[in-house]
Amino acid sequence: MALEVKNITKRFGGIHALTDVTFRVEEGEVFGLIGPNGAGKTTMFNIITSMFPPTDGEVVFSNKRLTGKKPYEITKEGVCRTFQNIRLFPDMTVLENVTVGEHCRTKSGVFASVFRLKSQKVEEEKIKTKARELLQLVGLGKYEDTFADNLAYGQQRRLEIARALASDPALLLLDEPAAGMNEKETNDLFDLIQKIKKLGITILLIEHDMPLVMRICDRIAVLNFGEKIAQGTPDEIKNDPHVIEAYLGQEEEDELA
Numbered sequence: 686m687a688l689e690v691k692n693i694t695k696r697f698g699g700i701h702a703l704t705d706v707t708f709r710v711e712e713g714e715v716f717g718l719i720g721p722n723g724a725g726k727t728t729m730f731n732i733i734t735s736m737f738p739p740t741d742g743e744v745v746f747s748n749k750r751l752t753g754k755k756p757y758e759i760t761k762e763g764v765c766r767t768f769q770n771i772r773l774f775p776d777m778t779v780l781e782n783v784t785v786g787e788h789c790r791t792k793s794g795v796f797a798s799v800f801r802l803k804s805q806k807v808e809e810e811k812i813k814t815k816a817r818e819l820l821q822l823v824g825l826g827k828y829e830d831t832f833a834d835n836l837a838y839g840q841q842r843r844l845e846i847a848r849a850l851a852s853d854p855a856l857l858l859l860d861e862p863a864a865g866m867n868e869k870e871t872n873d874l875f876d877l878i879q880k881i882k883k884l885g886i887t888i889l890l891i892e893h894d895m896p897l898v899m900r901i902c903d904r905i906a907v908l909n910f911g912e913k914i915a916q917g918t919p920d921e922i923k924n925d926p927h928v929i930e931a932y933l934g935q936e937e938e939d940e941l942a
């Protein structure tokens with residue numbers, strides 16, 4: 686169940702978003718993908734989940750080639766993601782936000798759905814039970830009837846994770862899950878990622894919150910201007926001169942801005 690990213694290159698016209706990037710995420714680990722703004726991290730997620738094709742290279746998960754598949758086929762292969770910007774249905778309840786994705790996957794056919802046959806009711810109950818378990822897992826058990834819009838920011842991000850988990854991923858891609866969170870919310874997120882890992886789900890994490898990344902990741906790859914400049918354990922990455930230089934460069938740019 687390893688994820689193999691092999692020699693991925695992506696160009697958007699003249700922009701080299703990724704150049705010959707290779708890494709491998711082992712089953713059961715939390716793997717961080719970090720790098721300054723514009724380094725190519727989200728582009729990599731979009732390629733893994735087939736939102737668009739790479740210019741070159743391929744992605745393989747569990748010995749199956751993902752490159753060339755449709756996004757829904759990637760989900761079926763056990764790879765799910767959350768997005769940098771919250772993409773919930775604000776006017777639906779918390780429970781509905783988790784079950785909505787699942788309804789597309791029910792086994793009952795159209796006939797059963799139209800006539801609300803017993804088989805379909807049983808299936809719906811199963812979906813709800815599973816959604817409630819996921820809401821418990823992410824700490825939103827008592828909010829199932831609340832409209833998503835009325836949740837606090839950190840809760841909304843956890844709801845997104847519950848929704849991604851509803852399709853039973855073997856690999857979960859989290860795109861900046863701590864963005865905009867306060868310290869308490871970030872600590873809760875740390876606990877949640879640990880719990881998800883304990884369930885045996887592999888996690889690939891894009892995150893700018895360095896203390897969180899260093900605490901939670903088993904290994905980390907660093908991108909800068911679309912190239913992989915380092916890979917290793919948190920301690921190795923912290924002390925890598927190329928990484929320090931890349932981040933210092935960004936700080937200088939920020940100061941100039």
Ligand SMILES: Nc1ncnc2c1ncn2[C@@H]1O[C@H](COP(=O)(O)OP(=O)(O)OP(=O)(O)O)[C@@H](O)[C@H]1O
Binds near residue numbers: 702727
């Ligand atoms: N659809 C697109 N069309 C054109 N250029 C794009 C597209 N998506 C990304 N890029 C460019 O590719 C480069 C990498 O962007 P990407 O969003 O992957 O970086 P990132 O590391 O995720 O950045 P951030 O940390 O700011 O989210 C940037 O120069 C960006 O402008």
